[in-house]
Amino acid sequence: MIDREFAPGSIEERIVAVLRDCYDPEIPVNIFELGLVYDIEVFADRHAKITMTLTSPTCPVAESLPHEVAQQIRRRVEGLADVQVEVVWDPPWNVDMMSPAAKLELGML
Secondary structure, eight states: OOOSOOOTTOHHHHHHHHHTTOBOTTSSSBTTTTTOEEEEEEOTTSEEEEEEOOSOTTOTTTTTHHHHHHHHHHHHOTTOSEEEEEEOOSSOOOGGGSOHHHHHHTTOO
């Protein structure tokens, strides 16, 4: 999970707002609060790179979710030239990466 704040109104903050609307269909918590998003980078040429993971390499939405995330960001974040979503498996995701709000929502607190 990202452990830094972004400037109010920044492209990064607007990307986070979109990520909070993206869900793994099997889990009723957004991918940002689940801790699936490891990094957000916005470069000088207005290209963004999202580094994320999934709960498991065998996740049923492994092929579709990253494309959906990129599509939502392209559609909803003005000021970006393009976005790339990279799925990584290191470090492996675990429940400790979830925000307290996500754990509460899932009855883990």
